[in-house]
Amino acid sequence: MSDWSDELKRVVLPAVKRSATIRELIIERGALKRAGEVARHHFDGDCIVIFADEAGFAAAGKQAVQSFEAAGFPVSCHVIAARPLPKASVDLAETFWPFLEASGIIPVALGSGVINDLVKYAVYRENCPYFSIATAASMDGYASAGAPLAKDGFKITIPTRAPRVILADLDIIAAAPRTMTSWGYGDLAGKVPAGGDWILADALGVEPIDDVAWPLVQNNLAGWLANPGALADGDFAAVARLFSGLSVVGLAMEFHGSSRPASGADHQIAHLWEMAGLEHDGQMVSHGAGVAVGCMTSLAMFDWLIEQDLSKLDPEKIARNAPDLAAKHVQIEAAFSEPKIIARAKIETGAKHLSRQALCARLELLRTKWPELSSRLRTHMMRSGQMAKLLRAAGAPVNAADIGVGPEHLRQTYLASRFIRTRYTLPDLLEETGLLTQAVDAVISRPENAAK
Ligand SMILES: [Zn+2]
Structure with a gap:
């Protein structure tokens, strides 16, 4: 110990x-x-x-x-x-x-x-x-x-x-029960792509990284996630480290004043399933199990993103063709059926919607910053393949199929995830660059995500 x-x-x-x-x-x-x-x-x-x-x-x-x-x-x-x-x-x-x-x-x-x-x-x-x-x-x-x-x-x-x-x-x-510990591990694993989301928001001037919550979580995260096998064995030191990691993340949220240090698109995906009361094998899918799959989805999207060359974007052309808020409202109405959820999603989405001019300026910033931003992401982000090994060793779900979610359901969830929170995350960046559909097509229809 x-x-x-x-x-x-x-x-x-x-x-x-x-x-x-x-x-x-x-x-x-x-x-x-x-x-x-x-x-x-x-x-x-x-x-x-x-x-x-x-x-x-x-x-x-x-x-x-x-x-x-x-x-x-x-x-x-x-x-x-x-x-x-x-x-x-x-x-x-x-x-x-x-x-x-x-x-x-x-x-x-x-x-x-x-x-x-x-x-x-x-x-x-x-x-x-x-x-x-x-x-x-x-x-x-x-x-x-x-x-x-x-x-x-x-x-x-x-x-x-x-x-x-x-x-x-x-x-x-x-x-x-081992499965409960694996949920905690999945919840903690989500901090890796959540960190990537925060890097994006920081680079684009949406929400700066702070010097308290960020290092507290991100500088210790690899250590907390390092030994999933010992967790599955019920090792006291491993369990203590997991618990301390989960607690420190809670404290980081207090110091930052929001859940940004702990939650990005990975959590938005999980929240959609929680809101829908997703069940698998007759049981409600837990928060941590949903986050584990949200984490894998988000990391796979980051894997895709860092292989792109966004320095070649054409901001004016993209901004000209970008959906206006009314078009997003139509998408929201198609994505959800509950009127109260639709109303809330319109508020959250409206709060981060940019005018064409502001979008053009953001894309210009992204284009010029891309070489630096992509190398920052390459350094920071764990690849999805590596995360899959860790989650598997912890006994946590890895693929959407592990919690009964098929590729089309996952795809719809990913597309809808950006609507439920004002927080700027990877799906927002993909949408703003006009790459969302292409990315989702490339990542989510892969055979390992297919329902078994
Ligand atoms: Zn959580």
């Missing part, structure tokens, strides 16, 4: 220290025994309310209750069904409100992605700090201030607050 403890001191703890919300992040074996004492130290309340689903409660509930009771807290538990998997929605989160009304409550989110997001949202209205007890290294949302929840069928990241304390008992996390 030595390399891991060193990294904890060097990277993780200084980041926690910088956080305005998170006072302590505990990642160690047997940590759950200390939950009661930690609650006494960091919270003012005098009774514990644990929110969990049945699976999370089975993994850590009994030990948590014992630890809180040993520290003198009365404990009540609100446990929701684990089957079917609870959906991260505002409606479900609001059912938690009645349990938060008494005074002196310390809310505890005991579980992984969905439970955390639900509690994070529910306690925010009450302005109440909460305690997160993680049961799996399955996503990057433990330390993040935003709660990605479905509202009116649209997945949005609602600004809330990160927990005051995060406790990850490695004995629990390493014993979580």
Whole structure:
């Protein structure tokens, strides 16, 4: 565990220290025994309310209750069904409100992605700090201030607050189902193409790279992703590093003030599937599994992009033929059926739509910067083939077919992904250069993406 403890001191703890919300992040074996004492130290309340689903409660509930009771807290538990998997929605989160009304409550989110997001949202209205007890290294949302929840069928990241304390008992996390750990790995892997998206936005003056969140994530990412085989074996150090990576990403979002350091087109693809309630083998496809495939799709698109010579673009000609906003509205209406999603997508798309003149100027900038930008991308980006090996070793999905998505579905998802967020990502660049269809034709119809 030595390399891991060193990294904890060097990277993780200084980041926690910088956080305005998170006072302590505990990642160690047997940590759950200390939950009661930690609650006494960091919270003012005098009774514990644990929110969990049945699976999370089975993994850590009994030990948590014992630890809180040993520290003198009365404990009540609100446990929701684990089957079917609870959906991260505002409606479900609001059912938690009645349990938060008494005074002196310390809310505890005991579980992984969905439970955390639900509690994070529910306690925010009450302005109440909460305690997160993680049961799996399955996503990057433990330390993040935003709660990605479905509202009116649209997945949005609602600004809330990160927990005051995060406790990850490695004995629990390493014993979580391997597939859950692979989802966390997939979620973290998405930061590679998300970094590429940010490089594009930076180079084109859309959204500059910062000097805090960027190095925190991107300079450590290769190390966090380096040993997927050990993760699949439940190795404590590997699981600890994955959990710390996922937590640091959450902190990077706090420092940057948005999810830009953690989320690009890879996440937009996954969010579309989450919004549609995509199922595979009778189960809802998890966030991390969707991001793993979103990551592979995005990286394959970057592989294609860096082989192009954009210094030969003809900005005026492209801008002349570019779709206007009305044409994009027609595309949005064809891509989605739900009126509320269509309305939202029009707002997000309108916010990044450029006049012909502004588009021409951006393309001119892209044309002149291409030699430098393409070499920056070549250096930064992992190739999709390399990522496929890592994801496979972690037990995560690689091809769209692994989550039941056929090539046409993937193609439609990729094309629609740019509509759901104002954030500038690779599909925006491809559309603005008039290369989107060509790129999608070249990348997505490849046989390895075909449904098996
Ligand atoms: Zn994520």
